[in-house]
Amino acid sequence: MSDVPALDPLLEQRRSPSVFDPEHSLTRPELMSLLEAARWSPSWGNTQPWRFLVGLRGDATHALIVETLTRGNLAWAPAASAILIGLRQVAALPDDPKGELRTYDYTAYDLGQAVAHLTVQAASLGLDVHQFAGFDHAALAATARVPDHLQPVAGIAIGRWWPETERHGVDPAIEAKEQRPRQRRPAGELVL
Numbered sequence: 001m002s003d004v005p006a007l008d009p010l011l012e013q014r015r016s017p018s019v020f021d022p023e024h025s026l027t028r029p030e031l032m033s034l035l036e037a038a039r040w041s042p043s044w045g046n047t048q049p050w051r052f053l054v055g056l057r058g059d060a061t062h063a064l065i066v067e068t069l070t071r072g073n074l075a076w077a078p079a080a081s082a083i084l085i086g087l088r089q090v091a092a093l094p095d096d097p098k099g100e101l102r103t104y105d106y107t108a109y110d111l112g113q114a115v116a117h118l119t120v121q122a123a124s125l126g127l128d129v130h131q132f133a134g135f136d137h138a139a140l141a142a143t144a145r146v147p148d149h150l151q152p153v154a155g156i157a158i159g160r161w162w163p164e165t166e167r168h169g170v171d172p173a174i175e176a177k178e179q180r181p182r183q184r185r186p187a188g189e190l191v192l
C-alpha cells in the first residue's frame with residue numbers, strides 16, 4: 001500500500017473527539033465559514049435541501065438541543081462550543097407548493113455531504129466536529145418549532161478538542177471513549 005498517495009492531512013487528522021474545551025467559543029466568522037462550506041456543497045438538482053438549527057453554548061437554542069440529548073451524548077456534547085442540528089427537506093417548501101423537489105430520495109445524502117464539507121472546513125480552521133444521532137428528534141422538532149417540511153437528522157457538535165495536558169474533571173466513561181482506538185473496515189471490503 002506504500003504506493004497509495006497519503007490522505008490530505010485535513011482528512012487524515014479528522015476524528016470525532018468526545019472531550020471538548022468547555023471554555024472555547026466559536027467566533028461568528030468561524031461559524032459563517034462553516035455554513036459557507038455547507039452552502040457550496042453539491043446537491044440533487046442544486047436544490048440545497050438542508051437547513052441548520054444553530055445553538056451556541058449558553059444560548060436558548062443550545063439549551064433546547066441539550067434537553068433532547070440521549071444520556072450518552074449528554075455526557076460530552078454540551079461542552080462543545082456549538083451544536084448544530086442538520087435538517088433535511090422532506091416536503092415542499094411552504095413558498096413553493098408545487099415543489100421544486102421532485103424527489104426527496106436524495107435529501108439525506110445531500111445533507112450528509114454538506115456536513116462533510118463543513119467538517120473539512122472546520123478541520124482547516126483548527127476546529128473539531130463530532131456528529132451524533134442520539135437525541136430525541138421528535139421532541140426537538142416540537143420545542144424548536146421545526147417546520148413540517150424539515151426533519152432533524154443529526155447533531156453536529158463543534159469546538160476545540162481539550163488536550164490531555166489541560167483537561168480536568170472529565171467523566172471517566174467519556175475519557176475511556178476518547179481513548180478508544182479508531183477502526184475501519186479494510187479498503188478491500190468497500191468494493192463489491
Ligand SMILES: Cc1cc2nc3c(=O)[nH]c(=O)nc-3n(C[C@H](O)[C@H](O)[C@H](O)COP(=O)(O)O)c2cc1C
Pocket residue numbers: 014015016017073130131132133134135154182
Ligand atoms: C450519522 C451519525 C450518527 C452518529 N451518532 C453518534 C452518537 O449518537 N453518539 C456519538 O458519540 N457518536 C456518534 N457518531 C460518531 C461516530 O460514532 C464516529 O464518527 C465513528 O465512530 C467514527 O469515528 P471518527 O469520526 O473519530 O472517525 C455519529 C456519527 C454519524 C455520522
